[in-house]
Amino acid sequence: xxxxSPRTLRNxxxxxxxxxxxLLSLGGVLRPFLGIIMGPFVTAQxxxxxxxxxxxxxxxxxxxVTELLQRNAQLENEVSHLQSQVIQSQxxxxxxxxxxxxxxxxxxxxxxxxxxxxxxxxxxxxxxxYVIIDHGSDDGVQYGMPVVTQQGLVGRVAAVTASASRIQxxxxxxxxxxxxxxxxNEDAQVEGxxxxxxxxxxxxxxITLNSxxxxxxSGLGGNxxxxxxxxxxxxxxxxxxxxxQTASIQPVIDFTALxxxxxxxxxxxxxxxxxxxxxxx
Amino acid sequence: xxxxxxxxxxxxxxxxxxxxxxxxxxxxxxxxxxxxxATVSWGVSEEDSSVxxxxxxxxxxxxxxxxxxxxxxxxxxxxxxxxxxxxxxxxWQAPILVILLSSFIGTIVKFIIDVIALxxxxxxxxxxxxxxxxxxxxxxxxxFILFPVYLIMSDLAKRIxxxxxxxxx
Numbered sequence: 001x002x003x004x005s006p007r008t009l010r011n012x013x014x015x016x017x018x019x020x021x022x023l024l025s026l027g028g029v030l031r032p033f034l035g036i037i038m039g040p041f042v043t044a045q046x047x048x049x050x051x052x053x054x055x056x057x058x059x060x061x062x063x064x065v066t067e068l069l070q071r072n073a074q075l076e077n078e079v080s081h082l083q084s085q086v087i088q089s090q091x092x093x094x095x096x097x098x099x100x101x102x103x104x105x106x107x108x109x110x111x112x113x114x115x116x117x118x119x120x121x122x123x124x125x126x127x128x129x130y131v132i133i134d135h136g137s138d139d140g141v142q143y144g145m146p147v148v149t150q151q152g153l154v155g156r157v158a159a160v161t162a163s164a165s166r167i168q169x170x171x172x173x174x175x176x177x178x179x180x181x182x183x184x185n186e187d188a189q190v191e192g193x194x195x196x197x198x199x200x201x202x203x204x205x206x207i208t209l210n211s212x213x214x215x216x217x218s219g220l221g222g223n224x225x226x227x228x229x230x231x232x233x234x235x236x237x238x239x240x241x242x243x244x245q246t247a248s249i250q251p252v253i254d255f256t257a258l259x260x261x262x263x264x265x266x267x268x269x270x271x272x273x274x275x276x277x278x279x280x281x
Numbered sequence: 282x283x284x285x286x287x288x289x290x291x292x293x294x295x296x297x298x299x300x301x302x303x304x305x306x307x308x309x310x311x312x313x314x315x316x317x318x319a320t321v322s323w324g325v326s327e328e329d330s331s332v333x334x335x336x337x338x339x340x341x342x343x344x345x346x347x348x349x350x351x352x353x354x355x356x357x358x359x360x361x362x363x364x365x366x367x368x369x370x371x372x373w374q375a376p377i378l379v380i381l382l383s384s385f386i387g388t389i390v391k392f393i394i395d396v397i398a399l400x401x402x403x404x405x406x407x408x409x410x411x412x413x414x415x416x417x418x419x420x421x422x423x424x425f426i427l428f429p430v431y432l433i434m435s436d437l438a439k440r441i442x443x444x445x446x447x448x449x450x
Contacts, residue, residue: 121300
């Protein structure tokens, strides 16, 4: 009988020992023992892992933050771009509404020809009431042409350059508009003032004025077409010792918010100055 | 010499801003006057007679836009430039005081010249109402934007002719 070599015997013992350890481990017999041995390893692993992750984060996280910041900036840019587009659209919508209403007005008076113009400035003098529009003689605008909006009378062209014009508003202290009372068919005059208020004058004491009465252009004097809305009476001032009564007028147009106007181009102003008799000295 | 040429675009831009924006921002009946403030600021920043050229250029631009008589507009800005020079010579060590006094007196002088011009135009006005609704708001609004305008103009003056820096070195 062949004898077992010591090396083989050692291997068999080692295998049996390992198998025994595995069986004991599977059976849970070695758990306390393994816990004692593995504890320091786990602690060391956790410590190393935490440090490693900190270092890893140090190198990787800033890149993520940068990316996020870039993305955030990009989105903010997009938002601001969209916001500006919204504002632009709102502005265009408002302009379109103004132009549509001007167009409606123009359609309601087919006998007149119009040029639509944008208000681009205001006279720097606080005493005078003029606005600047973006159309001039190159566009067919001429001195004296009446200017209106869909609401009513604005004024008349007072000065013209090739590409812009200056409009004298009816609130200007030098402005006088011949008007008639809609209900009573009585002629009168509306005058501007330094403060921008307009006043009805040259009304006989026999006429009864009421607040709310509507004033339309009469066409007398040849400066404005007839039947354009000017305003309505607010307060009547009637003094017994004066020849005429006066009244404060609320204009139909808000001159501070004037954005676009229509210049009536086919209305020819008439200079009646030569017809006025000169008083003999 | 450069300052004279620079006055053309600067005053043109200021005139446009005045017409488009500043004149529309009103308090009662008054509004700020950028040209007046720019003239005063330039007079304080640049201690020479170029302020008269700035006043003349500003006056010409405004008279092209405004319905006020050109002579009145140009004269008022030239007088303001003169007032600024006189105060500046007297109080050269206190530029803030100079600019405050010049703009205050300048606004009043411009109001007086405007009122005289309106009388010549045949426009009636109640002086008390005009002071209350135009002059007082003008003074307040000018005071509001005086220092921003002064800062811009003094910076511009330093860029155009940096003589003070050479002197200090």
